[in-house]
Amino acid sequence: MNLKKIITIATLVVITGLLIYGGILANQIFSKNTKFSQTEVYVFVPTGSTYEEVKKIIEPFVDNMDRFEMVANKRSYPENVKSGRFLFTKGMNSYQLVKALRSNIPVKLAFNNQERLEDFAVRVSSQIEPDSLMLMNTFKDSLFLKENGFTEENVFAMFIPNTYEVYWNISAVKFRDKMIKEYHSFWNKERIAKASAQGLTPVEATILASIVHKESVKKDERPRIAGVYLNRLKIGMPLQADPTVIYAIKKKDNDFDQVIKRVFYNDLFLTSPYNTYKVIGLPPGPIAMPDVTALDAVLDPEKHNFIYFCASVERFGYHEFAATLPEHNVNAAKYADWINSQGVNR
Template structure:
């Protein structure tokens, strides 16, 4: 065999080897490398995680870790692990998986209808990395509250129910600071001036809105209820709001899971700053997280002379309103007779 043939054969062997290697390499990079059957899964990589931590988290979703690691090393992923929420879709190859681990997907964080700060912290911590303890700590920080005009009883008024966009790896401090910005965004000059017309600060308006929110689920009735309470505040009459008494009972027993459908006389005389039967003015803080319609009801109340109302037995979910005590007593007796007939004990 002459020298030229040897060179040609060697070249063919080398080229064939390169082709085979290239084919294997392409197959390793671009062939399916997932194990899950769902259409998609979200992967959560915690803050300060290293490559070993990330590997432990993602390995249950990857069919062949050797193939993944080969691509990860070539793409310098081990030295550049990112924290966050990442989307894997069924059938992704190793290249796509590594690429996905660099695209932090935001969370649509939603909260509403929370009864107290602790419930809110639990709700938020189920959606981002920060835990409820760290959230409560930074929100109740004395310096933070003082700088922003809150105290421990009313800081719950800071949170405007809505859906917000956050990265999953948001810290407790970043969440808190974002909520301050959203609070200031909500309380426009127009809304602040509307509150002033009712002799209320934004915090006081939120406290009253929390009562209105608890009094009725009927959004069209809330401006009328707000008008009743504003009339009482102007006259210096106790609000006598049953939801505040229910909140006081729950707070005193530290049991916010109990369901209270009926308030009795003994409840009305219990000692609590939240009991608006024995205290005039507003309670020291919100008794719930009011939704926007309740807030707007307080800022845009119905103008009328009513100072009493009670649940209606003819239009369930709504209330009967009265301007005089005698008229109210008639309405209240109807409701009392009906609820006794239903056998409601508590």
């Protein structure tokens, strides 16, 4: 066999070997490497995770970890682990899995109708990485409160119910900073001017809106209820809002899970800064997270001369309004008779 033929055969052997290796490599990189039945799954990599920890997190979803590791090493992933929320789709190959672990997917974080700051922190912590304690400590940071004109009692007014796009691994501080930015965006010059026209600051408007929110689920009635409370404030009359008494009872009992359907006469004497039967003016903080319709009701209240209102027995969910105490007493008596007939004891 001459030298030329030997070189030719050797070359063919090398090429064949390279093709075989290339095929093996392509199979390692581009063949399907998932083992979940869903169309897609999200994996969460906590802040500070190591490569070994990431492997444990994704192992339930990866069919062949050796193939994944081979690609991860070639793509320098072990030295560049990222925290966050990542999307795996059914049928991804190893290359796509590594690529997915470098693309942090935002969370559509939503909240509304929370009763307390503590409830809000729990709600938010179920959607992002920081836990509720971290969030609470951040919200109540004394320097933050001072710089932004809040107190521990009224900082709850900062949070405007909506849906926000954030990264799952956002820090508690960055989340808080985003919320204060959204707060200032909501309370633009127009809304601040409307609040001022009612004799209120944005925080005071939010506190009153929280009462309006709790007083009625009927959005079309909220501007009229807001008008009643604003009329009372203008004449120095106590707000006498039953929802504040209910909040005061729950706060006293440290039990916000209890359901209170009825306020009794003796409840009106409960000593609490949230009991607006005893305290003139607004309570020290919101009694709930008001939605935007309740806020708008306070900013654009119905103009009228009503001072009193109570639940209607003829239009359930709505209220009967009165300008004088005798008129109100007639409406209140109807409601008292109805609720007694229902046997509602608390």
